[in-house]
Structure formats: structure tokens, C-alpha cells
Amino acid sequence: MSTRSALTARDVWAAVAHASFAVLSHVTPSGVPRSSGVLYVCQGDHMYVAVAENSWKARHITDAGLIAVTVPIRRGGIMSLLAPIPPATVSFPAVATVHHTAILDRVPRLARLIPPGRRAGCAVLEIRPTGHYVTYGLGVSLRDMRDPHRARARVPVRARARA
Secondary structure, eight states, X not given: OOXXXXXXXXXXXXXXXXXXXXXXXXXXXXSOEEEEEEEOEEETTEEEEEEETTSHHHHHXXXXXXXXXXXXXXXXXXXXXXXXOOOEEEEEEEEEEEEEGGGGGGOHHHHTTSOGGGGGGEEEEEEXXXXXXXXXXXXXXXXXXXXXXHHEEEEEGGGSOOO
16 A cells, blocks of 8 residues: 555545545444444534434444444546546545434534434534544546556554644
8 A cells, every 4th residue: 555645634534524425434342343324514524413311332432443444435527427437446444432422503504404303312422633644536636546556555543734
């Protein structure tokens, strides 16, 4: 896997912040892998997700706190309607903290996504990337996405300036 100097942590996070769908993966206390799609918002250098307070995500992530996140990033614009262009991806390990719904006061963009009647029964996952971002197809041409050596990159999270 290459580390392209042209792609910075700030570039990666800007792409993540521009998207809104991710796949969260974790392991249950009994060792069973789980993943699920979520809608999220970014604020500063954190990602926030609202989940049901009694959901598997809220219960199991509380136990470990470590998750994996993959964000598909649409590429190709109008061309993607005519040709099968796969999305770029950004994957990273993260530490997740489960918060009570009161944190929604500090994350207004997420609060706007949750109907008022559902706020009482939700929890908020605060997700902080760690380690490295592993990207595929980000910061390269569509043609270069066909070449795994050119399309992949590994970018340290810690190099990203805090937003």
C-alpha cells in the first residue's frame, strides 16, 4: 500500500465530512462480528451518529469502544449514471464513546436529523479516528482507480489539523 504525499489527512477528512453514510463494524462481547450502515455528521475532528439507546451498536460499542469505519465516497458525477464507477473509500479504526441524548445540544447538525419524538430513546456515538486512514480511489483520477497501487493510500490521522 502506498503513502502518497499529495493526499493529506485534511483532504481525507474533508471527503469524509462531505459524505453522510458510513459502515460501522464492531465485535460483540461474544466475539461475533457485526456491521451496519449509519448516517452521520462531522463536527470538528469527530463523527457523530444517533442510534437507538437499546440497539446492538449502543450496547456492544459501550463494552469495547473500538470500531472500524468505512465511508464510501461517490465518484464520477454524471458519468456514474452511465458507467459502473465504484465509489472511493476511506476506512479507519476509531474509538467510539456512547453518550446520552443530552449531547445533542452540542451537535446541532445531528440534532436536526432526529425527529423530536425519537430523541428520548436515542444514544449518540462520538467517533474519533485513530491510527491511519486507508483510502482507495481518493485523490486519483477515475482511470487510476483501476490500478490498486496508484489508487490506495495510507495517511496518518494524527497529521490532520484539528478543525
